[in-house]
Amino acid sequence: MEFFEYHKEEDTVDVEAFQGEKQKLIQPTSLKDPKLEKLKETLIYWINSTLKSEHIVVQSLEEDLYDGLVLHHLLSRLAGVHVSLEEMALTSPAQIRKLGVILEELDKRLGLEDSSRIKWNVKLIHNKDLLATIHLLVAMVRSFQPELDLPPNVKVEVIVMEVTKSGIKSDVQMEVLTEESKADSESLSKTEGEDPIEQLLKLEAHKVNTVKKAILHFVNQNMLPMGLQVADMDKQFADGVILLLLIGQLEGFFVPLCDFHLTPVNHSEMIHNVTLALDLLNDTGLQVSSVDPQDIVSQDVPATLKVLYTLFKKHKAK
Structure with missing residues (x-):
């Protein structure tokens, strides 16, 4: 009986911990969008070109950035910021700790101390969240290498899920990953x-x-x-x-x-x-x-x- 009550109490705490938290998931159909694929390829090429001299090769945005190693080297190479952190963080707590330091420094360099404008955090990056990872990388490109042409007008359909006391609410929204190119925007506004x-x-x-x-x-x-x-x-x-x-x-x-x-x-x-x-x-x-x-x-x-x-x-x- 005590065993049952213990687990019942633990479940209640878990639900309360997640209440009010929103999670965004890219719709499976959007994952196959050629524009998104092109953006991912461009970002991977950019990372590999930037870190070529350090012999770092990224093959997947989802699998290769979550532990902080690549972001650590990008921060050093692009912003000239050298933080005293272990090169290889092998355990999950060590990776999270490392990401926390790196993202704090990056957010400062990106001029994004206002948390309402930041579309990524330690938890999302460490959980291999593709949406958050792309938002972060796009912001880094825009800030550190604005001359780099990213595929314009990339949007994905996302499912936004929120845990409430009454259950789980879900909504479908469009998320903008890159804006229209200046030429497209001027052409559109000129036509309009x-x-x-x-x-x-x-x-x-x-x-x-x-x-x-x-x-x-x-x-x-x-x-x-x-x-x-x-x-x-x-x-x-x-x-x-x-x-x-x-x-x-x-x-x-x-x-x-x-x-x-x-x-x-x-x-x-x-x-x-x-x-x-x-x-x-x-x-x-x-x-x-x-x-x-x-x-x-x-x-x-x-x-x-x-x-x-x-x-x-x-x-x-x-």
């Missing part, structure tokens, strides 16, 4: 921030013409009550007259004839008209990016399309 018309003009000519026809049909529908017709969208907006009349028609206000030149005869009068049109658009909350009055007057097709597309987008459903 690019005006729809700029994107359109990169398409095939027939697709561009289809959109231009739709906008032209929209313009003529709205100019019909004034007895006006646009045949050449690229040229007929250059003097600003039709553009001003169209804006007034769509936005429901009359532009006094004394405010603009109904029959502009020179470049200056055209600029005046188009400037007024763009100002009116701005006043109604319709911002047209990177369009200068001179662009419209000089019959710049993308600029003219941007202005008309802004009106089309707002009023086409009305």
